[in-house]
Structure formats: structure tokens, C-alpha cells
Amino acid sequence: MKADIGLVGLAVMGENLVLNMESHGFTIAVYNRTVEKVDAFTSGRGAGKHIIGAHSPKELVAVLKKPRIVMIMVRAGSAVDDTIAQIAPLLEPGDIIVDGGNSNYQDTMRRLAELEGKGLLYVGTGVSGGEEGALNGPSLMPGGSEAAWPHIKPIFQAIAAKVDDGSPCCDWVGPGGAGHFVKMVHNGIEYGDMQLIAEVYHMMRDQLGMTPDEMADVFEAWNKGELDSYLVAITRDILRFKDEDGLPIVDKILDAAGQKGTGKWTGITALDFSVPVTLIVEAVFARCLSAMKDERVRAVKILGKPSGARFKGSRGAFIEDLGKALYAAKIISYAQGFMLLREAAAEYGWKLNYGSIALMWRGGCIIRSRFLGRIKEAFDAEPSLSNLVFAPFFAAQVLENESALRNVVGEAVASGIPVPALSSALEWFDGLRTERLPANLLQAQRDYFGAHTYERIDKPRGEFFHTNWTGHGGSTAASTYVV
Numbered sequence: 001m002k003a004d005i006g007l008v009g010l011a012v013m014g015e016n017l018v019l020n021m022e023s024h025g026f027t028i029a030v031y032n033r034t035v036e037k038v039d040a041f042t043s044g045r046g047a048g049k050h051i052i053g054a055h056s057p058k059e060l061v062a063v064l065k066k067p068r069i070v071m072i073m074v075r076a077g078s079a080v081d082d083t084i085a086q087i088a089p090l091l092e093p094g095d096i097i098v099d100g101g102n103s104n105y106q107d108t109m110r111r112l113a114e115l116e117g118k119g120l121l122y123v124g125t126g127v128s129g130g131e132e133g134a135l136n137g138p139s140l141m142p143g144g145s146e147a148a149w150p151h152i153k154p155i156f157q158a159i160a161a162k163v164d165d166g167s168p169c170c171d172w173v174g175p176g177g178a179g180h181f182v183k184m185v186h187n188g189i190e191y192g193d194m195q196l197i198a199e200v201y202h203m204m205r206d207q208l209g210m211t212p213d214e215m216a217d218v219f220e221a222w223n224k225g226e227l228d229s230y231l232v233a234i235t236r237d238i239l240r241f242k243d244e245d246g247l248p249i250v251d252k253i254l255d256a257a258g259q260k261g262t263g264k265w266t267g268i269t270a271l272d273f274s275v276p277v278t279l280i281v282e283a284v285f286a287r288c289l290s291a292m293k294d295e296r297v298r299a300v301k302i303l304g305k306p307s308g309a310r311f312k313g314s315r316g317a318f319i320e321d322l323g324k325a326l327y328a329a330k331i332i333s334y335a336q337g338f339m340l341l342r343e344a345a346a347e348y349g350w351k352l353n354y355g356s357i358a359l360m361w362r363g364g365c366i367i368r369s370r371f372l373g374r375i376k377e378a379f380d381a382e383p384s385l386s387n388l389v390f391a392p393f394f395a396a397q398v399l400e401n402e403s404a405l406r407n408v409v410g411e412a413v414a415s416g417i418p419v420p421a422l423s424s425a426l427e428w429f430d431g432l433r434t435e436r437l438p439a440n441l442l443q444a445q446r447d448y449f450g451a452h453t454y455e456r457i458d459k460p461r462g463e464f465f466h467t468n469w470t471g472h473g474g475s476t477a478a479s480t481y482v483v
């Protein structure tokens with residue numbers, strides 16, 4: 001028996017992907033660095049299935065159909081390089097290595113260049129949906145050597161999540177590190193969505209004094225409308241969940257958030273590309289601030305809590321505004337994420353299909369939602385759409401919900417409840433619609449102290465001027481450049 005694909009890395013994701021592939025009729029050869037895990041798997045969850053256990057990379061490669069496909073599901077970073085170093089010398093030109101871990105897209109670009117140089121094909125694919133998704137249908141975002149796509153497509157599209165019309169949440173993303181880049185932005189958006197929900201929860205808990213069960217009812221209602229999404233659904237379930245003593249478990253969980261880095265990468269990339277992905281960056285920093293638990297406890301002792309105004313309005317109307325604010329901010333966050341994708345596409349010469357990316361995220365992954373179907377429609381209607389909030393549907397939606405967002409942020413500021421993601425959404429939206437920002441003054445300051453020059457509103461763009469502001473500076477300007 002020959003295997004359709006080999007998989008290295010039998011941890012939670014690898015095991016479940018193998019079982020998913022097997023359930024779709026594929027035969028899989030498996031290998032893991034700690035070899036005992038191979039036998040444990042083939043005699044345990046994998047027993048009696050079309051799964052071949054290999055005890056060395058050589059054994060793995062020997063049982064694969066040609067061109068050989070080896071998928072790596074190990075910890076991102078040097079483990080991927082170690083695994084490639086073991087597998088690649090055993091392969092022939094035209095064989096394919098797929099990295100399905102959360103690798104940094106720049107590592108993927110480096111590995112791709114190295115392996116293509118040896119005649120191999122290399123794919124870096126985002127895999128989202130966690131353990132459950134890996135088993136029952138993940139969202140898959142493959143990119144890299146396009147010649148590999150016809151070979152991996154039947155397997156990938158078979159195991160991927162499907163949306164209502166049966167379309168798989170997996171398509172070819174693009175060359176280079178495009179697959180892992182799209183996965184990185186997916187994870188950044190996930191940080192943003194989670195932070196927005198957490199801020200709305202904070203407002204309900206501390207401003208309206210709602211119980212977890214009352215909040216769960218609100219999330220349940222929201223999940224039947226435009227906010228219908230996996231994260232809203234699990235928030236409802238989390239709020240309802242009781243500890244052994246019958247009390248809500250959410251109230252007992254320490255408020256110090258962890259992170260594994262992909263949100264941070266999105267922020268760093270946004271800064272590198274000068275794209276204002278403000279909401280995701282705020283979401284990352286909100287986790288950092290939450291992790292400073294001891295410092296915050298100390299701050300309250302020294303500085304006291306914010307002693308803002310108490311909420312006096314109608315509770316029902318405010319809950320409605322919270323839902324609308326969440327929706328408006330979410331639109332803005334996705335607009336920012338797609339701006340980053342567009343910039344990366346321009347930077348690296350990738351032709352990204354934004355509608356197809358929205359479809360890949362529509363099911364299987366953590367940010368899956370009804371809303372992504374709308375995004376797909378917007379990009380399908382206008383593939384060159386430069387900004388999601390310019391699409392007629394989203395322009396109308398964000399404007400319809402703008403006053404609720406403004407109201408919620410205003411109440412939060414007045415009462416001293418931090419809402420960095422909600423407020424950054426509003427700031428970005430206001431900034432985007434301000435024709436004349438105060439950057440004229442910034443340019444004057446830069447020219448004053450550093451002779452950095454400025455453009456003028458009464459002259460064509462691209463002409464730069466320097467003023468001798470003090471009378472004793474020289475007339476020599478610094479060269480103009482963007483860093």
C-alpha cells in the first residue's frame with residue numbers, strides 16, 4: 001500500500017488532520033520525532049485505518065506515491081527547519097513539502113527559495129480551526145510553489161470546511177509567503193474580534209451591572225443577526241458555563257491574557273508597511289496591559305480606580321447600541337486587515353483574490369461568521385475595491401451604526417472603562433473621513449527642526465519645500481525619504 005501524503009508531527013493538529021484525510025478516503029503515512037508517538041497513534045486513534053506508521057523519515061518517504069507530498073505539522077520556528085533538513089535530502093525534484101504550522105511568512109519565503117533552488121516544491125499553508133477544525137474541516141490557506149497546487153488540491157479541498165453551498169474554505173492564495181501572510185492577518189483579525197467582544201462584555205458587566213446569564217442572552221440574540229459568528233457563539237456558551245459550585249466560571253478566570261505571537265506579527269508588519277491597522281495593534285497591547293496584573297493592582301492602590309460618571313440612560317437602548325458598535329467596529333477592523341493584505345500584495349507582487357480569502361475564512365476557522373459572506377460579495381462585485389468601507393453595503397452599514405459606536409465610546413470614556421479597540425475603530429473612521437488632518441503642522445515641525453521639507457497645498461504633489469524658520473538655519477534641506 002502506498003500513501004497519498006505523508007505527515008510529520010503527531011501532536012494535536014497533525015493527528016486530527018490525518019484522521020480527517022483518512023475519513024475522506026486518503027491513505028496517510030505518519031512520522032513523529034518522538035517515534036513512540038507513531039506507534040501510539042497507529043495502535044490508538046489511527047488503528048484499523050488507512051494510516052501507515054513510519055519510524056524514520058526514510059521509511060516515510062519510501063511509502064509515498066510520486067510526486068511525494070510531505071506535510072509538516074510541528075511547532076513553528078526551528079522545528080520546521082530541522083524537519084525540512086531531515087526530509088528534503090530524501091526527496092526528488094518535483095516532490096512537495098507543505099508546512100501547515102503557524103510559520104512566519106518571511107520564514108516561508110526563505111524556505112521556499114531554498115527548496116525551489118533544489119528543484120522541490122514548497123507550500124506554506126495557514127491551517128485554522130484548532131483541534132476540532134483539523135478533525136472536521138479546517139480553513140486552509142495554501143501559498144508558495146503554484147505547481148504544487150494541482151497535487152495537493154484534491155486532498156486539501158476534500159478535508160476543508162464547506163460553506164452552505166458546498167464551496168470549500170480552501171483555495172490557492174498566491175505565491176511566496178502569501179498563504180502564511182493571509183493566516184497571519186486572519187490571526188490578527190481574530191485578536192481584534194476577541195478584544196471587541198471583551199470590551200462590550202466589560203461595558204455590560206461594569207457599566208450595566210449585568211450577570212453572565214443576562215449577557216449570554218444578549219450574545220445569543222446577537223448571534224441570530226449580522227453578528228452571527230463562532231466567537232459570539234462561544235462567548236454566549238462561556239458566559240453560561242458554571243463552575244462545580246454552580247457559579248459562573250468566567251468570573252473566576254484571572255484577567256491576564258496570553259498570546260503566541262501572530263497578532264504581534266500582524267502589528268509589526270502593519271508598521272513595516274505603514275498601514276494603519278490600529279485596532280489589531282490595540283488588541284495586542286490590550287493583552288499586554290492585561291498581563292501586567294500585579295502592576296495594575298498596584299496602580300489601583302496608588303492612583304485609585306477611574307471615578308467616572310455612572311450610566312444613567314436606558315439599559316435596553318444601550319445594549320442595542322453595544323451590538324451596533326460591535327458591528328461597526330468589526331467592519332472597520334476587517335477593512336484594516338484587508339488594507340494590509342492589499343499592501344503586501346503590492347509589495348511582493350502577489351495577485352490576491354480577496355473574495356476567495358473571505359470565503360476561506362467564512363467557515364472552519366476561528367473568525368468564521370456570516371459577515372464574511374458579505375465581504376466575499378463586496379469583493380466579488382468589485383475585485384479592485386481599495387477599501388472595504390467604500391463598498392456600498394459596508395459604507396451604508398458603518399454609517400448606520402456610527403452613532404451607536406460614538407455613543408458607546410463616549411459612555412466608556414465618561415465612565416472610565418477602557419475600550420481601546422472600539423475607540424481606535426472610531427478614531428480610524430473619523431481620521432479616514434477627515435480631508436484636512438493636522439499633519440500640516442507635523443510637517444512644519446519636522447521641517448523646523450530637521451529640514452525635512454514639506455509639500456504645499458498650492459503646488460503639485462511631489463514638489464518639496466524648505467523654510468528657514470529661525471532666520472539662522474541654512475537653506476539646505478534633508479533628503480526626502482519614507483522610513
Ligand code: NBP
Nearest residue numbers: 009010011012013033034073074075076079082101102130
Ligand atoms: P505543537 O506546536 O505543540 O508542536 C508539537 C510537535 O512538534 C510534536 O510533533 C513535536 O515532536 C514536534 N517538534 C518539536 Br516541539 N520540535 C521538533 C523538532 N526540532 N523536530 C521535529 N519535530 C519537532 O503542535 P500543535 O499544537 O499540533 O501545532 C502544530 C503547528 O500547527 C504549530 O505550528 C501550531 O502553531 C499550528 N497550529 C496549531 C493550532 C492549535 O490549535 N493547536 C491551530 C492552528 C495552527 P515531539 O513529539 O517529538 O516532541
